[in-house]
Amino acid sequence: MAENQSNGNGSLKSYDAHVPEIKFTKLFINGEFVDSVKGRTLETIDPRNGQVTARVAEGDEEDVDLAVKAARQAFDHGPWPRLPGYQRGRIMSKFADLIEENIDELAALDTIDAGKLFGMGKAMDIPLAATCLRYYAGAADKIHGEVLKMSRELHGYTLREPVGVVGHIIPWNFPTTMFFVKVAPALAAGCTMIVKPAEQTPLSALFYAHLAKKAGVPDGVINVITGFGPTAGAAISSHMDIDMVSFTGSTEVGRMVMQAAATSNLKQVSLELGGKSPLIVFDDADLDTATDLALTGILFNKGEICVAGSRVYVQEGIYEEFEKKLVAKAKTWSVGDPFDPNVRQGPQVNKKQFEKILSYIEHGKREGATLLTGGERMGTEGYYIQPTIFTNVTEDNMIVKDEIFGPVMSLMKFKTVEEAIKRANDTRYGLAAGILTKNMDLANTVSRSIRAGIIWINCYFAFDNDCPYGGYKMSGFGRDLGLDALHKYLHVKSIVTPIYNSPWL
Structure with missing residues (x-):
């Protein structure tokens, strides 16, 4: 917790x-x-x-x-x-x-x-x-x-x-x-x-x-x-x-x-x-950097951001270690009053959004996804939700298809570059994507293959006034x-x- x-x-x-x-x-x-x-x-x-x-x-x-x-x-x-x-x-x-x-x-x-x-x-x-x-x-x-x-x-x-x-x-x-x-x-x-x-x-x-x-x-x-x-x-x-x-x-x-x-x-x-942005982590990525970016990608602004990295694809060679490290870090993520300088995640914007997120979490459980951490409200008042990570999900699951707009990540494993590209594009949205790898040839190839308006390589949420931002497909x-x-x-x-x-x- x-x-x-x-x-x-x-x-x-x-x-x-x-x-x-x-x-x-x-x-x-x-x-x-x-x-x-x-x-x-x-x-x-x-x-x-x-x-x-x-x-x-x-x-x-x-x-x-x-x-x-x-x-x-x-x-x-x-x-x-x-x-x-x-x-x-x-x-x-x-x-x-x-x-x-x-x-x-x-x-x-x-x-x-x-x-x-x-x-x-x-x-x-x-x-x-x-x-x-x-x-x-x-x-x-x-x-x-x-x-x-x-x-x-x-x-x-x-x-x-x-x-x-x-x-x-x-x-x-x-x-x-x-x-x-x-x-x-x-x-x-x-x-x-x-x-x-x-x-x-x-x-x-x-x-x-x-x-x-x-x-x-x-x-x-x-x-x-x-x-x-x-x-x-x-x-x-x-x-x-x-x-x-x-x-x-x-x-x-x-x-x-x-x-x-x-x-x-x-x-x-x-x-x-809307968006349902993929973050693709290749075998050669630094694990500490990758897990930090993955957590920030879904928990920043309590997941209420249209480019949230809510679909995380990790190559099979590092998947087990990545999952272990990710969950451990998520359990130490501080949630509480947003005026507290030690807090990293405040409450969801209102009761309606709070209840919507919790209903998606329950739906993920009913669909058979494995809840690695989180999944519950926090405190007895206000609209606080634990950082939540699911695994054993597919692109057909509602929590993977729909924009939840909350601190809920779907964590998935892939084998090949071609599989990662295909699954990343298997969405009606096309707002953003992240690619983590030390191989810039691979990063450039994948970035040209993903249908999204902005691609971040070895970073996430890298906005700038000089950098245009918008969507493909049903992201506008x-x-x-x-x-x-x-x-x-x-x-x-x-x-x-x-x-x-x-x-x-």
Whole structure:
């Protein structure tokens, strides 16, 4: 059983002194915090104990419509798309400075909303959000078209222009990271936007709206609508005055977003969806490194990450030793209050996700898989689950096929390179994959054979602002991060004129 930070009576130790005052709970429309039209609110729950943290405005179709009108006005007549790129970049850099000035409070908001590790938020999530803003701030004045060499006596060139009003629908597992992965390139491109954070994790998004206004982002450019997917999210996907939707979430909801976009104004859609990523460990891999990466690949962010290495394939020559070492390390993995600096895994985001993960664990047992470690809840309150490893599974098992989105690994043995490639590709998803080997010829061969959007060789979760990220197959299409993300928020316009004395005159 993994270590549990307990206070001795079966419940988890309290770190309530870290909990910040909740300052922003209303919708943010046209530069102002306002109540929802119908005056409804929703509860946000602290997953450490299942208690209500705050009541936040519940926006729906009418509120989305108001936000879209503000964004439309800001795009069609406001200064943001018309500012020189360097001026947009200066405001974005100021925004980044303000994030860093409020790092403790922002990290704490994501902890009490999503169960994220407070120390990790301070060290990674919040600083990297500021870095992401600065990356795209630096690109804002480098948006260039091309001069075309035409095949006839014509002069042609292209312009890159902002796509317009964008709807961002972001998930609950990385509230800060996904906010800026979407918002930063769209801001740099000159777009205006409506952001709908997940109903489970609205608090930091509202704080970022406050900081955006303080930084000088004009009213109407960033609007934040908190609410539920079937109401507020659906209204964004189907709105006739939204030009593009960028969505990160489940494949099932991604289908609905795409259908709504197609049946309304045929708006552009970018989808980053589910994953069931393989990690392939070859015989020559270093065992300590491989077991550490395998555990991190499934337990980081308590498994609530779409690129989690939930399917681990180990070559038969080292399988027995790998399994033994992996299980021993998993049993020492510390689970507890995410404010505790000694903890490596906090609670699942909410009761629904907690129960879903436990139901998959029970299904794995019923399917005949061997439970090597874990498989139970931890503590008597909150949504904590032990690190869980199954073996004796096949690609037909539900726990291997479905995205569980929790700390549940399926560990499998393989013989040949060809078998590993075939089994790694035997999934409807194609988001990420990992390859562990000292043979770079082998790594390069396998990486070209796996159908996934990003392949990590001898590392995992190696994200960078400059590296595009997105899926194949049912993991979606479109790319976040890198200049690919900037370009997806830009239309390409071609302009052609005849050359003097051309027969086209």
